[in-house]
Amino acid sequence: MTGIEQKLAGIRDADLLQEVEAARGGFLFAQIVEHILHRQRERDATRTAESAEAERRARLGRDQRRRDAVRLVIETQPTGPENLQHIHSVLALCGLPYRDPGASREFSRTYGRNSLSLTAGRLKNPETGAWEPQGLPYGPKARLVLLHLCTEAVRQRSPTVQVADSLSGFMREMGFAVTGGERGTIRQFKEQVHRLAACAMQIGLWDGQGEASTLNVPPFRSLDLWRPQGEGEWSRTVQFHQDFYDSLIRHALPVDVRAARAFSGSARKLDLLFWVGYRLRALQRPLRLTWENLHGQFGAENASIRSFRQAFKADLAHLCEVFPKLPLSLDEGGLVLQPADPGALLVPPRQGIRNSAKQGMKLRA
Template sequence: MAESGIPALRLLGEEQIRDADLRAKLEEARGKFAFDVTVRHIISLQHERDHKAAADKMRADELAGMPRDRRRRSVIREVIENEGPAPENLRFMHSVLAICGLPYRQLPAGVLEYERTQGRMGLVVTAGKLRTPDGDRIQQPVPFGPKARLVLGHLTTQAIKTKSPDIELADTLTEFLRDLGFPSTGGDNGTLRAFKVQLNALFACHMEISSWDGHKATSIDAKPFDKVEVFFSESPDQRSLWTSKISFSDRMFTGLMKHAIPMDVRALRAFQGSARKLDLLYWVGYRLHSIRTPLTVSYQALRSQFGDGFARDRAFRAQLAKDVAHLKEVFPKLPLKLTDTGLFLENADPAVLALPKLARIKKR
């Protein structure tokens, strides 16, 4: 019975219960056995919800105050931690392309060849031409930037998943854009056009992959695709070339099936705007699973691989420090750190990059 002047409602604390579904539970229990026990349980549920709502609001306010790229990294880290590794999240890149890489930026007008070396490996990419449905041959640029890497990763992933060198792009492009969190927009400044530029550049280019050991050198003609079907976009305000079907060359397809580097698509989303970070991500994945003892990679070697566009060592090192820190924001267990002499790495389980244990990298 309530004390004098204090309603039973306040004694039981029913006024703390505000959510409609919890109020409904309260009324359903009213007048039944152990009603006061039920009230305390429902109040506890309400408090749990209130604490979660407060924490969610604090987190939302925190994210709202972050720059876009940092916010994306933070959200993706939470998703990866909550969901863990999963085979359906795997995407792939040919190990040579991941190690040597494409240009970070568009090359100057008239420059149609790009070369990058790493250790005793080299990649030369030469721009090619595509023939239009009208019979003309149109010069394409050397593929460049993050979109070229993401497109190439998408194509190689499709080939591995289907175990076929032949890919129907019309069936996979929208899924690809959605996968990486890009809106599917048209027009001159839309995402579709930007990706089409890199698609056509990749389809038209020629690649030469080389290796040497001081005694002999080997070069492989590695044109990525040996069949491409193109047509003009049907949009009246955007009569651009669009490729519908492609076939990997036998050599590239065979090499891809043997030497693919896996990566989690959520990581690609985290670094979708930076070609350098995508390169660093794939390279770290390759290195972590291929070394057996701790390794320090010198700044000189790192600059030869990731220093494109930097005139000074100090500027490159500062950028590298940021990039490594950003990788560790998403994958805090990565066993790498910058020292006075270079980047220190240790062998690690694939789980540090959210990769399933079976997704080990095939060695070259």
């Protein structure tokens, strides 16, 4: 077999073979065959890589595939305004309950010298006119509802948000099927809207030297309920408390909605996403948190620090799968977060804050 015949034997794609036949007999036939063979080899390499990638993804679990897909999108598509949601900075530090507190009417969580206190409230039933007690907001859906409502308030530049017109679209964006009925996702999300609107929120600040302050920060001023024909009551509008809204406009924390989608099933991972985003925007020197600090802020569902450490390491590793440039490290003492460009989380830096530290991520057992 001659050299040209060997090259022709390596060309298999139908469209490339047509180009070979069209060039046959021409003055530059050998050079054209060489060029076509090069294109065939490029295609073969691409197909091999795609096949290997498909096999790799097939071995991943469902949640791993979701995180992997989000990482790929984030790496290949730049962050734009359409990808940014917003949440109040204070909510990035004050985590809600992870699980349903049941009949409990109060909840508190301490982070460092500060603490969050929630008290469940009541709402007026639109059909009976009776006061109905609401439970405490909890879980990932409550966090996603807050993210959505804060985002809509920032976008519309209004403390009043039309809930019924926008929540279904947000649910789809987060990867939830929009389903009705007793166990449907619509009911689950609107329940968290009602719990959030009814609850009272306080933040306690302590300097450790004999002085303390208590801040009343109710997010919502009012919630309008209505009862469509044949359905349960539904929230039409939510109005933020004016003080909270004004503070939100000044201190809105950007969150990449694609990352929120990746962690939409985990309350703690969403808390980690918000918390790291908040810290990176202002951090100018390394921040160390002990395991006791971390357990107090993120360990509500883990009674012991030992079980918390295992769960926290796994959750943090999942965050780093999506954002491999996060400047985080874990050791026997706890967590260290290094100053870095907030672009490690693909959110814009806070105006006036410039960090020049190199990015890097290291997780140790």
